[in-house]
Amino acid sequence: MHYTISKPEKNIDGKIIIPPSKSISNRVQIINALSYSFEPIKNLSTCDDSRVMQEVLFSNTNVFDIGHAGTSMRFLTAYLAKILGEWTLTGSDRMKERPISVLVDALNALGAQITYLEKEGYPPLKIMGSNITGKEVELAGDTSSQYISALLLIAPTLENGLRIKLQGKIVSRSYIQMTLNIMAEFGIQSQFKGNEIYVANQTYKVMPYTVEGDWSSASYWYAFMALAPKGKLFLDGLKKNSFQGDSGLVDVFSKLGVKTNFSNKGMYIEQSNEVCNKLVFDFNEMPDLAQTFAVVAALKNIPFHFKGLETLKIKETDRIYALIKELAKLGYILYEPKKGELAWDGDMEDESDHIIIETYHDHRMAMAFAPIAMLRPEIQIADPMVVNKSYPNFWEQLKEVGFKIEEN
Structure with missing residues (x-):
């Protein structure tokens, strides 16, 4: 089964209840x-x-x-x-x-x-x-x-x-x-x-x-916002001072054009005009977010060099291999400079025809690549229900903010 995802006709706007950690x-x-x-x-x-x-x-x-x-x-x-x-x-x-x-x-x-x-x-x-x-x-x-x-x-x-x-x-x-x-x-x-x-x-x-909300799950909404032309989302359920290391995504996404505003009621995310020329980051403290940042940086044409990814090879799949292979379908030539590293220098090749993103039984592959829909019409994701591993209502929440999802 595949899902075909189409972006909203209007700007992304709404409230997202982030699932528990x-x-x-x-x-x-x-x-x-x-x-x-x-x-x-x-x-x-x-x-x-x-x-x-x-x-x-x-x-x-x-x-x-x-x-x-x-x-x-x-x-x-x-x-x-x-x-x-x-x-x-x-x-x-x-x-x-x-x-x-x-x-x-x-x-x-x-x-x-x-x-x-x-x-x-x-x-x-x-x-x-x-x-x-x-x-x-x-x-x-x-x-x-x-x-x-x-x-x-x-x-x-x-x-x-x-x-x-x-x-x-x-x-x-x-x-x-x-x-x-x-x-x-x-x-x-x-x-x-x-x-x-x-x-x-x-x-x-x-x-x-x-249990507090899950910052890893919040990363995908940051990714959508980073790739959207305009919009604003309220994310409910997250703690500013969290035990979760993935809360560090706030600072990294600020380099990719997303600003975070905390209030007594929760937090809002929206675009800023500030993006870095190259993203160099050690994911030692939050390796589960490497897929999200690799996809966003590539789609925004921001070269990157990631370190601290040693554990990615023994996750649900070899995530470094999976990122290199699936982003190649979109024309991005990624490589592994050393063990536990991933980089893109801006090199491109022709993208594949009729792109279907394989997920390798990995929930984070499905959710990290879904934001591509902001820039590529009708992106297809294979085995979409793999998201049940960590975020069962991910696709339903996408529909709530205006995305169209068709089952193939």
């Missing part, structure tokens, strides 16, 4: 489970990743298929490792290609009992839940922050607490800090000094929680 929702669900809490989680994300997490945590079986939900795979691996019982954790074909040995090795070093049912180093996993008594583990600092967050979430419940030593450069530090900040809201004290994190044995506080 998937990242926060999934962390709080694990915390609630660890504290045996029945307190409500208000404004919980309804995306596939959060729904799958909820289904597993409230299931009465011991075999769990989490589909494409990467966050759920990482967090549940650590959670189930300390819950007494025998568990099988599997996922989609793509999930079986996403490495998890870094997390499994760390958990086994702490005393967990996890083995691979198929390919060594990859799901599916057999987990013998047990009392984990280890108290110290070392990880490469440039590994996925989800591995580190998975360990941190269970750390207070371990008999001896947990000390994590990170070797070398730390990528996605903001996601690690977000995990610690959310844990602090539930009463957990921690120390994060240099490349070492320590969490003592403690008890999570049982309390109700309200």
